[in-house]
Amino acid sequence: MKVAYKHLISCIPSKPNIDEISERFFQLGHEHEIEDEIFNMELTPNRGDCLSVHGLVRDLAPFYEIDLTSDIYEKELKELELGFVNHAPEACSHISFLKIEIEGEIAAYRGKLKEYFKDLSINKNNFFTDISNYISYEMGQPTHCYDAKKISNLFSLEIIEEDKKFHTLLEKEVVIKGRNLVFLEDGNVINLAGVMGGKSTSCSTNTKSVIIECAHFNPEEIIGKSVKYDIKSDAAHKFERGIDPLCHEEVLRRFIQIVSDHVNIKNVEIYKDTFVDYTHFKIPFDANKISDILGISNDKKVFEEYLLKLGFNIVDNTIIVPSYRNDIKNLNDIAEEIARVIGYNNIPATSFQLPPANAVTDIKILEQNVKDFLIKNGFFEVINNPFVNIERDNAFKVDNPLDSNRQFIRTNLENSLVENLLYNERRQQDSIKLFEISDVYSTYSNLKNKKVLGIICSGRVGKNYLDFSKKINTKFIRNLMKKLSPKTSINPINIDRNSLNTKLKNEIVYLELELNSLNDLSSELESNQKKLPRENDFIKYSPVSEYPSSSRDLSFSIKNTDKFHEVQEYFLSYKSNLIKEIFIFDFYNNKKNNEIKIGFRIIFQSHQATITDYEINNVIKDIITYTNSIKGVTIPGMHKENH
């Protein structure tokens, strides 16, 4: 909701500056941004009463003298005879209609009406709708204008449950379905109550006679309707949050006044109906309890002063809640009102300490130990969301899925982990070891969750010279898991690549088991020594490259043992922003021939673009120039230039 600073301070005689108002709004819990002296308010959904200039200013009353008086039409009003029937009093407790007939030319907009359109750069519509919009902005009460020539005297408000076509005043055609609160005329919907009026009865620039509806709708009948029918509606936004049921006469008198400020009124009549008597909500004024909730000293007088300024009344030690505050239901709500005025940041903190927590559960310790073991063996943990497109008899079906590919809740982790593996294979990873620990659900188990461990791996066992040529297979996983839990039966499976979109041939090994089945962890693994967290333990992440990588291998023959460490160190500490990784993929000490063979794999990748051979060759040239300069170190098959 946008509100001009200028319009707010027109109701505050002391004219506080914009920064001060902004600070007060934050103190009161009214988030906002400011642009060109316009507040863009983001109000919490419980504060429907603040969705207007007057509503916001009313909340500032504990800090400033405020003046919410506006010019209103004060003469007595004739009664309007209307054949309106309210068949839904439970959904609309109060409703009023005003009929105004005008004559002559409408003057150019003046006063606050003019400022509203100018200051907020709002497009004008027609005279009556413009006033209706302005009044909603000033006072918070939405009104709806029917062209009196287009509507008969006989119409009704009803809750219907049948499908009906409805043409909104903004030219949108919708079919309303299910339960809806509507105004009907001859069986046709002329207004989707609290959301938007219809085309057939809407006002235009030619309208000279208007019927203005001013109602209080039960928020429950309005909620969700504008989203359901995709109709943007300021009125619905307000009705959903609740508005003041007792403001109708003042609002309609204000309407007449603004009309009369611009054009001659030929006739004006009012129809008022109240179907449920309003009773103010009352709460016993217990200052001790309030100070207990907030943890501040009991100052009943100050509490009382704040509440009075916020529009509450206090009679016989009872707090009477104003009709516009439908969010106040108990003393905690009252305590919040007082805390907002004091300022949450001004309430002192009182030392808080608890006795020690209960011990961590066995399953948590088990989970932590399993994770630690897998991490030490080069596995990375992944987290997947549970939505899959695999229908199984025991899978929960999502009634309102995001799309058809995510309409079931997974009953195991296999599909998610296969996806993760393929994703990384497409990104040229040749040694992939992933695991996930997650709850899975099955309709068979009556909502009881099962905590499972899923492991998927494929490609090289590792990136060191002992593991480089070894390929992951089921034996690898079986041996590994035996080290973790010697007694557990481990049955990994091979995932068939034929059904997957991949040309690679490496075995995909998958293992899934219930975490609980790993209940006899090898005793040497169980450490569970957790260090206390520190806020500086977090790394600073640098974005990953989205460009392909390219690798080069360099193998050396070293006949001078003194230079062996120098070569290793040179490579392993070599830095270039084009290099993602360097590791030793081959090593052989041929003691008979007095020769060491060592191979380095260099993986190139740029953050800026796909890496070129030219860039790679430059780095390789730089490396070779250096290694060539070392006596006793050669690249087999490459002639060493003399320097």
Added chain:
Amino acid sequence: MSSFNDIQPPKLRQKLGAIHPINQVKDFLIDLLQDYGFTEVDGPEIESEEFNFDMLNIKKTHPARQMHDTFYVNNKTKVLRTHTSPVQIRSMLDSKPPLAITSAGKVFRKDDDATHLPMFHQVEGIYIDKQVTFSQLKDLIHQIIYAIFGQEIQIRFRPSYFPFTEPSAEVDILSENDKWLEVLGCGIVNPVVLENCNIDSNKYSGLAFGLGVERIAMLKYGVNDIRDFYKSNLDFLNQFK
């Protein structure tokens, strides 16, 4: 020159894997809260509407309960929990005060865009005892925020609205570029919720708070796109060793 017999083979670099960064942050927060005296409790991700909404004073008409916000499953008989708060409801029903529990885990909302995911993680805590005050809540929140962001961080409390707490607050920290960023929601447990859990609200009161794990992780690691956490990209995961 040393002998070839004396040459030590290159050190075998055992490449370590890593815990997922979201779980690292989650574990960090849980460890912290356990250290403060909160006992960790788990609960199901598929929940009843009663525990996910009704017991928490989230009325039938609340927008969060609409089909466009909450995932319903099993012919609308269950929901994917939209927060970890139902775990607290279960705990309050199961044990008598005083109680201090924390719950962490996956939660689900029907969102999927650049800044919202259908699944994310929360860590929440609740403490019920005699005379629990807003002023104590402030001290606890200060302790938590300082532990995460350091003692120098500037903190701001703003009134907010949650159906299950009253008074409710959102807590902002002042970022390096001088902007306030919301990091936590908290409040005094609404007496209606206590009564729903058969706890006498005249005798007991409580405080509750909740943090979004992804939000904290993004701030702490400097990850700008929340979706990066769930691509399972090894180049990404490899950084969080």
